[in-house]
Amino acid sequence: MDLLKRELAPILPPAFAAIDGEAARVLKLNLAGRRIVDFRGPHGWELAAVNTGRMAKLSEELDPAVHVGVRQAQPLVELRVPIRLPIAELDSIARGAPDPDLRPVVAAAEKLAHVEDSAIFNGLPAAGIEGIIPASPHHVHKLPPDVTHLPRAILTARETLRQAGVSGPYALVLDAAYTAQVLAAAEDGYPLAKRLTDQVLDGPLIRAEAIEGGVLLSVRGGDYELTVGQDLSIGYAAHDPHVVELYLTESFTFRVLEAVAAVRMAR
Amino acid sequence: MSHEGLHEPAELLGEGTRNLHRALVSLIEELEAIDWYQQRADACSDPALKAVLLHNRNEEVEHGTMTLEWLRRNDATFDKFLRRYLFKDADIIAIEEAADEEEAVEPSVEKQDQKNDGSLGIRSLRGPV
Numbered sequence: 454m455d456l457l458k459r460e461l462a463p464i465l466p467p468a469f470a471a472i473d474g475e476a477a478r479v480l481k482l483n484l485a486g487r488r489i490v491d492f493r494g495p496h497g498w499e500l501a502a503v504n505t506g507r508m509a510k511l512s513e514e515l516d517p518a519v520h521v522g523v524r525q526a527q528p529l530v531e532l533r534v535p536i537r538l539p540i541a542e543l544d545s546i547a548r549g550a551p552d553p554d555l556r557p558v559v560a561a562a563e564k565l566a567h568v569e570d571s572a573i574f575n576g577l578p579a580a581g582i583e584g585i586i587p588a589s590p591h592h593v594h595k596l597p598p599d600v601t602h603l604p605r606a607i608l609t610a611r612e613t614l615r616q617a618g619v620s621g622p623y624a625l626v627l628d629a630a631y632t633a634q635v636l637a638a639a640e641d642g643y644p645l646a647k648r649l650t651d652q653v654l655d656g657p658l659i660r661a662e663a664i665e666g667g668v669l670l671s672v673r674g675g676d677y678e679l680t681v682g683q684d685l686s687i688g689y690a691a692h693d694p695h696v697v698e699l700y701l702t703e704s705f706t707f708r709v710l711e712a713v714a715a716v717r718m719a720r
Numbered sequence: 721m722s723h724e725g726l727h728e729p730a731e732l733l734g735e736g737t738r739n740l741h742r743a744l745v746s747l748i749e750e751l752e753a754i755d756w757y758q759q760r761a762d763a764c765s766d767p768a769l770k771a772v773l774l775h776n777r778n779e780e781v782e783h784g785t786m787t788l789e790w791l792r793r794n795d796a797t798f799d800k801f802l803r804r805y806l807f808k809d810a811d812i813i814a815i816e817e818a819a820d821e822e823e824a825v826e827p828s829v830e831k832q833d834q835k836n837d838g839s840l841g842i843r844s845l846r847g848p849v
Contacts, residue, residue: 457838
């Protein structure tokens, strides 16, 4: 048995497979950061921190003749979202029910995807995560209210990256509302989204619930690094005769290696 | 050039497939070069030239390995099978037979991943660029 303790849950294999499948489906649908950043791992529960290669000099001198430095590491954060499910509903899956109510699984997966993406894009200072958007040193570019003006805005933001020596391909990450506008827009019958990905970006257009506005960034690699210890997993917490409590969990940290590789775009 | 040898019109192929083609063609070229250098070194009568040829052969092994790693990072099936077979001491055919038996019970890639670390097997969602 491992830390997830799944063997202790009063859940039959078909029901666990349905839970895992639903969680994986929703996570893949919602996770935005993993589509554009470098991925390191999974390294398992044992990984506690990432080596930064940095060292801080200890101000307190033990011996004037000895310089003391303390190695700097970035710790992983562990996320855990509870999932409470009626045991009777899970048993119905083993009886062949094709329409189990797994809404708590969906809600947990959406919540966890939101937190991971927020850490990647907006940062999580308490955990030493800077975030792509706060780290960007460039001036904020305007996201035009009329989405048909977006190609020009992207080209201007691309020029900022080019001047900073950042090569493509580039990805555009947009909040949910603006993404919806882009997907609905067309120029002379030609979908705007297709024009953006094929002709303006050379990279993907990505929807992220966790951000406001947008961010244009290079996906050439080497700029942003997501390090995962235990990858997204479902574990067992407790149960009573009627309800089983599971949780969706992961451990990770995120590092901005090249802050100039992104430009924020705001309304 | 890497677009030569495409079996379908380039405009019908996605960028991911085109990059995969570039990597596969590169790997084929590196493996051919290893074979050529090996044979030339074997047949060469000049010790200094033989040393150069073997050095070059080993460089091609490095290049091929780097390309293979790119394929592993960007193709889930390469990743699955390389993880299964590389750096194992067990008999290779025995590894395959054991994997077939496991897949007969749990066929999906996601479940294979779950057997390894208990996770949902999400990992990177980044496509080839």
